[in-house]
Amino acid sequence: MARFLKNREASNGRAPGEIVFIGEKKVQEATLKMIDYDNENLLEQEIIDLNESIAFKDTPTVTWLNINGLHDTDLIKKIGDGFDLHALVLDDIVNTSQRPSMEEYDDYLFMVLKMMYYDEAAKQIKSEQLSIVLGKTFLITFQERPGDIFDPVRDRIRKQKGRIRKVGIDYLAYALLDIIVENYIMLIERFGEQIEDIENEILENPSQKILSKIQKYKQEMNYLRKTIRPVREFILQLSRLDSDLLQDHTLPFIKDLLDLSTQAVEGIDSYREMLSDHMDIYNTGINNRLNEIMKVLTIFSAIFIPLTFIAGIYGTNFENLPELHFRYSYFIFWGVLVSVAVFMLRFFKRKKWL
């Protein structure tokens, strides 16, 4: 399957706004968790009946609803109805081939982005889609499957660590985005170390295996870039957004996040360039090798071919071949052979091939 463009066959002929799940089903059953808090109170619970959580929708407390599993389109539709979400929003949530983007609706912001992780088994970076709906008093996150990436945020909420309990819901959204982007950077850095490390290997031993490695890193970097660049774009958009949903004191945090995502994109570009340089050195290394091989061949040939020729002459059976009959001919013959060899060696020495 093409990794760079997910299969959209299922969506063919579908009406836009009609909700059809596109992607791989990664959990058996979708699960819902809710955290509801303000500065003083904290309520955390597994949701079974959706109406429970819809009740919290308009309370002034911060309501964070997290859904794991997207294939249950009925559930998604109910949430959509409960929280007044546009059909297109629901459509984007269940279409896991969505390009990262942000859309401003009347009462909420809708963001789609990707969580990235390295799949040790497939030896590839994989991505999962995360959708965030940020309303005035509620925030809904949709993940493809349960993950512990947001646990540090939950922890901070539970332990009243930092400012998270004191400030608004937009700060919560920021905190989630921040974790995602920090994870991008850690992923890039992980590859970066490996990329910086293979340089010496390339110079010393430009093997086929290294070539495959370079290519693999290149593709992973391209994949990261394709996914992270639009994230940076929408954070930029976010930092310029004029909306009630974002409070003034959250702006510096968004700008900090923008810096972080810029750093991510620049990091990727640096490593892409480095890989491109690696490829160049690899090729040059191969050419250097060819030169060395040819030198060895040439030196051997150029020394022994004349010698063999001389030996050939005295192997002829001419009746009248005077040199054959002198007493010391054979030793003079050796003298000639050695002289020729020495001369050739000097010649190659002068040419700096030895």
Added chain:
Amino acid sequence: MARFLKNREASNGRAPGEIVFIGEKKVQEATLKMIDYDNENLLEQEIIDLNESIAFKDTPTVTWLNINGLHDTDLIKKIGDGFDLHALVLDDIVNTSQRPSMEEYDDYLFMVLKMMYYDEAAKQIKSEQLSIVLGKTFLITFQERPGDIFDPVRDRIRKQKGRIRKVGIDYLAYALLDIIVENYIMLIERFGEQIEDIENEILENPSQKILSKIQKYKQEMNYLRKTIRPVREFILQLSRLDSDLLQDHTLPFIKDLLDLSTQAVEGIDSYREMLSDHMDIYNTGINNRLNEIMKVLTIFSAIFIPLTFIAGIYGTNFENLPELHFRYSYFIFWGVLVSVAVFMLRFFKRKKWL
């Protein structure tokens, strides 16, 4: 014939706005179909007398007129007169070498774009021109020949599926564009899979055939890019258009379409880059091969040339050649040959050529 720029000879010396068909005649006779609907009623019919459909022009219902076949310039002219279209619009409709673009006129929007499909016979992507005129109460589509690409939309109209019957004519235009762009993505994805697949083949066996394949894919991708990028441009334009012809609630759909077309363009660029990487690996593979060939040659030469030389020496006919007369000379001679060969093999082993 140049695929990237169609032949315009026919248009030479023609007055601008004069309607001359440029392209290949793809149907015997042009046919017209009309669908007229509102939320309650639906009328679908083949049109024989054009005036029938012009009568529907100003009714508040949605009137969608589809023309298959562009060579009948008289017909096009009549439609132009009937629906008050600018001469340039008619000119662009019959000139199938038109660059995708959108033009805003007083009472209607005019869009030209391309439908793309893979021609199995010619093993090339081919394109057909689609022109859309979007008025207040009518929408006219001009295709080069009958096709079933819009059938899903017709189906949704007939079955009142989704919102299509409830909302305005601009949504119909969007629905058509959406199908076109979805088709682009499917085409890109189809090539994408093949492109991702040939990578292993290149590393293992960099044959001439693969080179041709890479080149072919490159050109198809270039062709796609050339056609799809301007489409993305005009959708962007559309999303920023301030016109009565587009209602507010259609805007999110247009933005979604913009995202989709961005995804198409980015997908193409990813694959172009991948092909460029493929080309690099291919070249490196060839060089690796050359190295291997040269290694074999050098090893053979470097081992046997000295051996042959030694044999040559004892093939000389010097009268006084003492070694020839010792009893074990021949066996010592073999000993020397084997030693030299072993020494050379070790030498190459140390050089890691073996």
Added chain:
Amino acid sequence: MARFLKNREASNGRAPGEIVFIGEKKVQEATLKMIDYDNENLLEQEIIDLNESIAFKDTPTVTWLNINGLHDTDLIKKIGDGFDLHALVLDDIVNTSQRPSMEEYDDYLFMVLKMMYYDEAAKQIKSEQLSIVLGKTFLITFQERPGDIFDPVRDRIRKQKGRIRKVGIDYLAYALLDIIVENYIMLIERFGEQIEDIENEILENPSQKILSKIQKYKQEMNYLRKTIRPVREFILQLSRLDSDLLQDHTLPFIKDLLDLSTQAVEGIDSYREMLSDHMDIYNTGINNRLNEIMKVLTIFSAIFIPLTFIAGIYGTNFENLPELHFRYSYFIFWGVLVSVAVFMLRFFKRKKWL
């Protein structure tokens, strides 16, 4: 002489605005033709006395004055005085190394651009400068030498074909520009066909001649691009111009022209890219060839060198060389030779070199 930057030596030390002809003199004597028309009347004549035509300057009819030949700077100056042209305009008209551009003056627009044609003798694209002065009631064109490129327009004027006689002078200017740009496209297309065609040739037989061809096409494409891109720029400028000289109903035509020139520029870029790909295939083809040559050499050497060595052994003159004296030695010897050869052939077969 440098084609990409014409010799400006003549202009050295000249005062700006001083009129010095820079270029090649392409006609013996400058000639003037005038066409004056409105919807009803048409007057066409060769001008001898310039004052004749200046008289038409302020009449409400469309006055189109065409000058062939630019070396007669006195004449140019007289025209400048007669039609109140800025010194810089006159300077640009006679300097045939001018970059295509448009300048807005108080009472007229001044445009410089190039007509391009393929010079069969020099096997190069050559260009001629065309300057257009568009006033309220007059239009003056300056060509380097008489040409028939505008004949279709004259024809349409004479035969009242299309809208040309009914609308204003800005439409005439558009019609001229349209012909120029259509000519660019035809020129590009002509090269394009050849460029698309050589691909197969490259794969089959990467000869030196093809290399020269690719290079030649590259330079022609660069030359076209250098000349056409600024034309596209000023048409864009024109389409955004807010001036009395352009009437509203001419705007769609200008936009159409803009599309056409964009198509020209994109076409050039496509072919440039294709040529760059051609160059890549060419180089890969050469490397493939080298591989094939080396394979042949290696196979021959690797088979015969050991054989020769074995023959050499039995050519030695050792007194005690037992194998020589067995009855069937010679035939066993042949057996060994054939076995070695067969073994080597198998070895190369396994390596897929055969």
Added chain:
Amino acid sequence: MARFLKNREASNGRAPGEIVFIGEKKVQEATLKMIDYDNENLLEQEIIDLNESIAFKDTPTVTWLNINGLHDTDLIKKIGDGFDLHALVLDDIVNTSQRPSMEEYDDYLFMVLKMMYYDEAAKQIKSEQLSIVLGKTFLITFQERPGDIFDPVRDRIRKQKGRIRKVGIDYLAYALLDIIVENYIMLIERFGEQIEDIENEILENPSQKILSKIQKYKQEMNYLRKTIRPVREFILQLSRLDSDLLQDHTLPFIKDLLDLSTQAVEGIDSYREMLSDHMDIYNTGINNRLNEIMKVLTIFSAIFIPLTFIAGIYGTNFENLPELHFRYSYFIFWGVLVSVAVFMLRFFKRKKWL
């Protein structure tokens, strides 16, 4: 460790705005120095109790507080409280992997940038983070360890050299930035000289060592670029800033600084391009060498292989081989050998291989 993206593990799961030191601890203990001056008075002292310096915060004199060492987060927090700094500012100060940037807060500007120096031991460019907080009456600089880079500014303050004592605190900030950027340029220039110098070496002797050098320079240039480009960006931002903190008469100095940083960035780009050209010449040099090697091999082989063949013929033992028995056969044989050799040499001369 990846140089292009510093390790951020420590920050994982941390609340944004929570102050966690990320980086290498470069000093044992953080030290504080304060300079307080106006046109008449100057006070310079080592700070032990932070409150001493906070007292100077609102006095109209210029108060410059310099902190060396960032690992003491308690100290940083105290400074933050004393000078009313935003939590994110403190966070950025202690995170030494920060991207150079500028942020405008209500009462102060916050700038992060890097000081660069060549680490002779590691043979790499290293960077240290410098943070600057510019308030109305105070300026705080945070360095990773004590350095003498700002000594010239201190000197000018002490000696009342130039305008520094007469103008405001924004000029002081400018003076510090100016020294940083001048240092960038000197670093670039230092590498630039070496880069310009290796060109001849490459043409003469394209060794493996030079390849490593080119690669090393490339990476250092990339590193410089990555660090300096965002500095240029924020100086540009600074030059367009509309803030009370910058006085009008400082603007020309900022613009001068912008020019300087543009020069730095352009210089880097020039050298990057030059290195890329160097790489090209290197590769061409290698190919030229291969050609030379092959020429030698070919000449030797082509001359001696036919000669050896001829000698081989007269080494055969045919009973009836007439030439062997003529008296002068051997000498004629030599004549033939010499003729063949001469002919081959001429052949290669004509081919210009000799």
Added chain:
Amino acid sequence: MARFLKNREASNGRAPGEIVFIGEKKVQEATLKMIDYDNENLLEQEIIDLNESIAFKDTPTVTWLNINGLHDTDLIKKIGDGFDLHALVLDDIVNTSQRPSMEEYDDYLFMVLKMMYYDEAAKQIKSEQLSIVLGKTFLITFQERPGDIFDPVRDRIRKQKGRIRKVGIDYLAYALLDIIVENYIMLIERFGEQIEDIENEILENPSQKILSKIQKYKQEMNYLRKTIRPVREFILQLSRLDSDLLQDHTLPFIKDLLDLSTQAVEGIDSYREMLSDHMDIYNTGINNRLNEIMKVLTIFSAIFIPLTFIAGIYGTNFENLPELHFRYSYFIFWGVLVSVAVFMLRFFKRKKWL
């Protein structure tokens, strides 16, 4: 010394705005010349006492003061005081490593740019810094050493040629800039001719010398580009400037100048691209050569190696070797040799290697 970034060591630690000469001292003593004129009167004199010329500062006549030699910083300071120039302006004037730029001050415009000339001795393009201060009634030019580049302007002033005496001081500034840019173009053109010329040489004989030439031209083009691009930028800025110092009727001239400088930049880019193509052909040429060399080697080897082998067989000393004893063996042997050779030649002919 690095040519792309001049040595700034002297400026290290210097206060900004402090005037320190950076560069090479190119004249013994600085000299001053003044021209003062209006439409009727003209005064031209060598200045000894600076106060003489300062007296002319506020007269309504055009006062053009030209200084040759920049090392005399005292003189520069006096001029600065006399004409009320900002410290940074003076600083930029004496720092000959300044990037071309324009700065608007309250009462004057300050421009720095480079005059370029080809130094025949060093075989390099060299540049000299030219600073222009354009006030309301005075214009000051600072050159590194006396030059005759402005003589044509002085001549036009003296001879009242063109409009120069009739219009204002801004026209004088334009005239000077015009000469500079015309000189750029002539320099580019001069290199351009040589660059266009070497193409044939490359195809015919890709020698090491040509490689050096290409590299040299590349660097010169890069150097030109680095210097001329910022000049184009500030002319663009100038053309958009809204200042009393520029009169309306000078604007068309500035725009013409902008066109000229665009032409210069585009010319450089064209030649850079051409050089890059040259490099490609050069490399392909080398590869073609290698192919030819290998072909010769392979043909020789493949023909003679089997022949030598056959000769070797009949050189063996087997007692029982029947073929040796037939009467016509030797002649049959020759027949076999010739057949093999003919067969090989045909083989290579079929492969199109001959």
